[in-house]
Amino acid sequence: MASIPTHIDAAAQQTAAITTGSLLVSLPPLPDGSFDTMLASLAAAFPTETVLVATPAAAPNGTTHATPGNIHLVPYTPAATSTTNWVLTAADYLNTFKGAGETQASACLLLGAECQSLTPEAIRALAASVTGSNADLAVARYNLGPREGLFNSAILYPLTRALFCVRSRYPLAIDLGLSLRMAERLAAASQKFISTNQSDALLWPCIEAACANYAIAEVDVGSRVLPQPAAADLNTLLAQIGSSLFAEVDARAAFWQRARGAQPSLSVDLSAALTESPDIAPMLDAFHLAYANLHEIWSLVLPPNSLLGLKRLSVTPANSFNMPDGLWARIVYDFALAYRLRTINRGHLLGALTPLYLAWVASHLVLTGNGTPPEKHIQDLASAFEADKPYLVSRWRWPDRFNP
């Protein structure tokens, strides 16, 4: 049997060999100052434990970094490279697992871009979840503002929670703790994408863990600087992430149709509220323009009842603009179903979802501007998705059945 090609640099192998069974922290490429900050955070998080720090640029620009005795740098040549740095991709999971295998680490921490903004306590808590408890996957929970992570709140979180019974608030979190078997599973999933030259493909660790019946822990990491996508516009990003999630839903249909119950979630802070009303006029304009032009395409995907709801919404004044949670849940479910059935071209389908998403954002902002705590609205929305799950299951199984 052919052995896995070594991708850790020879100079670091000796270091790795003496630290067998340690925690491997996989870092993204960081600039010098950030890298030093990150090493200091790791030293503060793990004052006594031995930690291996794998990074494709352990010594950026050839400079030498002073590290405490228990922190060992493991420079490596990536087995796969990705151009996306604002979210974890298939290449990141594969590199982490290969690093863990070659250093014989006992668990991994996979941290995303701007990870120097994580506190030592947060890093320690993430690591403790996979080393100290029985969890195979530790997912970070961020303390974001009411106007941040809106796509996550609108689709990713409620859909993942309703279908896969995973209550992680950020299913696409960029800071993860992984047990070895979880890292192996993710690497196997990554390999399928990388073999077809899709190193930038997104993976859904929470869904992988749920399907494998692995324990998932959610760790509150507080505030963190979240990297933002560089140049792509909202339509492209929404299509990229939405497409990946719908494809995952399609691939895991056998699992989520049987999944029942939910894991306990962390308590949520319902007190945060918007201090000032943002301008929702551009989003409403986009929705009204789309309603006038895309009605024909929406009617291929949405049932008459949802179209009626959109019609009502199109004549609602801006100050009382409110998309009911049930309507949004139905829209997302019907789009997921249309993605599976290829009712229309998938690129067109996700393009047609963008104005509807903007309408939800406008509705969310109006609601929170009127005093409803954002987190409460998001939890209510997730409950609406859960309540409507039988609809999706039914339509998934019998898509041709009459649907008013």
Place this chain on the structure above:
Amino acid sequence: MWQQVHSALSQSAHRVLFKLASFLPGLLALLVAVIVLALVGAALAAMLRRILVSAKFDERMARNSTDALSDWSPSGSPTLLVARIVFWACVILGFIIGISAFDASSNGSQISTFLLPYLTHSVGAIVLLILGNLIARFLERSVLIGAVNARLQYARFLSLGIKWLVLVLTAAMVLDHLEIGGAIVELAFGILFGGIVLTLALAVGLGSREMVSRSLEKNVERTDPGAATEPPAASEPLRHF
């Protein structure tokens, strides 16, 4: 006199019956060839479908993200597309063999030399027509959705313009392929195509000048770093991701 009329009529009847007798076997051969090849095609298509289903062809195509093939396939299934192509190829082959057999059985007739090229041209024209319609519909939707998401007020007008451009081009190609109309088609196509392009250019360039400049200004604003954010309405911008 009566005998001459009787003789002429009987000779004509004899000639008609003779022609019919020599024509019917050829027709029968054509029908048999078409039916046999259609049956062979159906069997081949069924076998191919079974093989491709067992090889999970659809799943492999979907995994390799070749959306294009799936989008053109009936019911979104590449397997079904391949099976139907094989079936119809066999039917067309049956027609070609049948016409040749028909030609061979009817002495002195040159039907196949006239029909065969026209049949192949007709098949080509039908394929062109189907492809043209599919491409027109695809481009219409792409432009409509793209323009709506770019917040262009004249999105529908633009998409209809694109659709009719492709349809006119397709119609001209089909007629040219069938060698119908000759120079008139070329002339009419040039006038129509040029007319649509000129109309679009005038509408976008003159009638919607302000809208275009507003759209361009918005696009420039959107190319800032952190592009997945709405224009800052208040002190704190919106972050979708």
